[in-house]
Amino acid sequence: MSKNKNRQYADNRENNSPLNDLDPGMEVDDNVPEAEDQTVQDEQEQMIEGQENTIDKLEKDLADVNAALEKEKKEYLFLMAEFDNFRKRTVKEKADIIKNAGEKVLAGLLPIVDDFERGLEANRNVDDAETVKQGMELIYNKLVKYLEQNGVKAIESTGAEFNPDIHEAIAMVPAPDEESKGKVIDTPTKGYTLNDKVLRHAKVVVAQ
Numbered sequence: 001m002s003k004n005k006n007r008q009y010a011d012n013r014e015n016n017s018p019l020n021d022l023d024p025g026m027e028v029d030d031n032v033p034e035a036e037d038q039t040v041q042d043e044q045e046q047m048i049e050g051q052e053n054t055i056d057k058l059e060k061d062l063a064d065v066n067a068a069l070e071k072e073k074k075e076y077l078f079l080m081a082e083f084d085n086f087r088k089r090t091v092k093e094k095a096d097i098i099k100n101a102g103e104k105v106l107a108g109l110l111p112i113v114d115d116f117e118r119g120l121e122a123n124r125n126v127d128d129a130e131t132v133k134q135g136m137e138l139i140y141n142k143l144v145k146y147l148e149q150n151g152v153k154a155i156e157s158t159g160a161e162f163n164p165d166i167h168e169a170i171a172m173v174p175a176p177d178e179e180s181k182g183k184v185i186d187t188p189t190k191g192y193t194l195n196d197k198v199l200r201h202a203k204v205v206v207a208q
Contacts, residue, residue: 100113108146115139147192155191157184157202166191175207183207 085106119135126132139169147153155166162169170188175181184204 003139018116022158073158086093105150108150112143115142136182151195152199153193154191155202156203157191162204162206166193166198166201167204167206169206170203171205173205174207 070170091199116139119132119139123132123135144154157167162184167184170192173185175183176185184202185207186203186205188205189203192199
């Protein structure tokens with residue numbers, strides 16, 4: 001009795017196996033691993049192609065940057081050459097201006113020298129001191145006017161407050177009164193300015 005039950009249990013297990021549900025005529029697909037391998041290979045090829053496209057784009061961008069850099073370099077060198085030419089031209093023009101300005105000033109003094117020579121010649125046989133004085137004053141006034149036309153002006157010193165920026169004290173004397181203290185009471189040598197810049201300090205005597 002026991003043997004029959006064991007045989008029946010084994011038969012039931014075989015009959016309930018999942019393999020028993022398969023159609024005997026169905027074919028098992030042995031190509032599934034090959035399909036998966038092909039998918040992986042396609043994905044790898046796409047990734048490699050994407051990387052190659054990225055590299056090509058980067059190489060193109062690099063070439064564009066190098067071309068732009070070379071262009072900027074050429075323009076910079078051109079501008080440097082232009083600036084150097086401008087600098088040299090400016091230095092030359094400045095030197096010419098200074099030279100020509102000096103020539104102009106000296107040329108303007110020549111007529112005054114001519115007046116001095118004519119005055120000296122005319123005064124050789126003149127005994128009248130007043131006539132000589134008038135001739136000297138005419139030439140002096142002409143010279144002062146010419147200097148003023150070229151920006152040279154005398155510094156008014158006597159009676160003014162002492163100013164170390166324009167005055168050079170060569171002597172200090174007791175002030176005759178309280179009001180004169182710190183003021184210039186005499187100007188042995190006049191000072192001059194050129195376009196409001198001190199050309200020569202006035203040498204003065206200051207009361208203290």
